[in-house]
Amino acid sequence: MKYQEILRRLAIVDExxxxxxxxxxxxxxxxxxxxxxxxxxxxxxxxxxxxxxxVCLEWSxxxxxAAGASEDEITGVLLAIAPVIGLGRMVGAAPGVAGAFGYDxxxxxxxxx
Amino acid sequence: xxxxxxxxxxxxxxxxxxxxGGDAYLKDSVAAGEIVSGPHHAIALAERSLLAMxxxxxxxxxxxxxxxxxxxRQAGIEESIATPxxxxxxxxxxxxxxxxxxxxxxxxxxxxxxxxxxxxxxxMAVQARIELARVHLALSDLPxxxxxxxxxxxxxxxxxxxxxxxxxxxxxxxxxxRQRSSVAAGPSALTVAELRLLPLLSTHLQMQEIAAxxxxxxxxxxxxxxxxxRKLGAANRSQAVxxxxxxxxxxx
Numbered sequence: 020m021k022y023q024e025i026l027r028r029l030a031i032v033d034e035x036x037x038x039x040x041x042x043x044x045x046x047x048x049x050x051x052x053x054x055x056x057x058x059x060x061x062x063x064x065x066x067x068x069x070x071x072x073x074v075c076l077e078w079s080x081x082x083x084x085a086a087g088a089s090e091d092e093i094t095g096v097l098l099a100i101a102p103v104i105g106l107g108r109m110v111g112a113a114p115g116v117a118g119a120f121g122y123d124x125x126x127x128x129x130x131x132x
Numbered sequence: 133x134x135x136x137x138x139x140x141x142x143x144x145x146x147x148x149x150x151x152x153g154g155d156a157y158l159k160d161s162v163a164a165g166e167i168v169s170g171p172h173h174a175i176a177l178a179e180r181s182l183l184a185m186x187x188x189x190x191x192x193x194x195x196x197x198x199x200x201x202x203x204x205r206q207a208g209i210e211e212s213i214a215t216p217x218x219x220x221x222x223x224x225x226x227x228x229x230x231x232x233x234x235x236x237x238x239x240x241x242x243x244x245x246x247x248x249x250x251x252x253x254x255x256m257a258v259q260a261r262i263e264l265a266r267v268h269l270a271l272s273d274l275p276x277x278x279x280x281x282x283x284x285x286x287x288x289x290x291x292x293x294x295x296x297x298x299x300x301x302x303x304x305x306x307x308x309x310r311q312r313s314s315v316a317a318g319p320s321a322l323t324v325a326e327l328r329l330l331p332l333l334s335t336h337l338q339m340q341e342i343a344a345x346x347x348x349x350x351x352x353x354x355x356x357x358x359x360x361x362r363k364l365g366a367a368n369r370s371q372a373v374x375x376x377x378x379x380x381x382x383x384x
Contacts, residue, residue, distance in 0.1 A: 024367050027367045027368055028367050030358070031358045031361050031362045031367075032362060033361075033362060033365070033367065034316050034362075035365065045316075046316075054312050055312055056312070073355070074355075074358060077355060077358070077359060078362065081317050081321075081359060081362075082316070082317065084275075084278065084279075084282065084317070085274070085275035085278060085279075085315065085316070085317040085321055087274075087278060087308060087309065087311065087312075089282075090282070114351075114355075115355075118352070118355035118356070118359065119359070121323045121324070121325035121326070121356065123348050123349055123352040124352075125349035125351055125352060126347070126348050126349045126352060129349075
């Protein structure tokens with residue numbers, strides 16, 4: 020595979036590729052102490068906490084929705100961890116999360132009166 | 133009897149719990165549809181098919197579902213507002229006879245036109261999605277079923293007074309909440325926004341132009357594009373279009 024395709028697949032968080040080529044298996048955790056929905060919500064929170072790129076927040080939020088979490092719960096994660104991650108990290112996570120919901124923050128913010 | 137008024141009467145009675153009374157009106161609508169056909173004719177047949185399923189009369193249900201498809205084909209409206217419901221009843225009939233592949237194909241056909249069903253036609257939008265979600269559940273496709281459930285909730289938020297459909301949605305929501313899954317979101321989990329964008333990806337338009345066409349910000353369209361590529365397992369726009377054609381989500 021050419022480096023261009025590798026970079027493109029990384030840029031969209033292609034799970035199959037990342038698992039096969041980088042050894043990062045993004046499926047469910049091996050030890051099933053947490054249910055998939057809770058595990059997916061934790062991942063959203065951690066990615067927000069480390070200031071992960073927007074696409075990672077979009078990917079993890081999309082995963083959380085697929086695992087049965089609601090939009091309110093995912094947004095609630097950001098609010099719940101705000102005291103420990105700070106304003107900047109929380110705000111920085113918002114566009115990616117919104118992207119997974121299909122919610123166009125930019126268009127809504129600048130909507131014609 | 134005017135077919136559309138009979139159809140609306142029939143649906144209203146079914147939603148209020150009067151299944152037999154509703155079926156009588158739907159039968160009138162089907163009879164009138166023999167003279168003036170159209171989406172209303174197919175919807176009436178699909179609604180009658182669902183009622184037959186509820187009574188456990190699966191032979192009758194399958195015949196009605198098949199007639200609904202024939203109406204769409206003969207009227208040249210295979211992609212219309214009636215399509216998702218017709219696909220749903222055909223898929224449920226296919227599942228009943230153990231043909232999972234046919235059910236999957238019907239679910240894909242419904243996906244193509246699902247964006248047309250918004251809160252503007254609330255009962256159709258919710259009913260078709262409930263039936264399709266049941267199909268996805270039966271096919272063990274939880275991400276697909278949950279995507280539909282979120283859309284159902286969105287319609288119900290704007291149009292809460294939908295009679296018996298509210299209880300059906302509640303039961304489906306509870307059923308989904310009991311399911312545990314961490315399967316990655318695939319093509320069946322494409323959202324309405326992504327399904328609207330998909331046909332435009334197959335044009336010569338640049339992302340900026342697509343954004344203008346859809347009244348969205350270029351940033352959002354790019355983000356939705358990436359999500360589509362991921363769900364389709366594609367590494368760029370042309371691969372996504374090819375994969376969507378392969379799956380039947382776009383015209384070949």
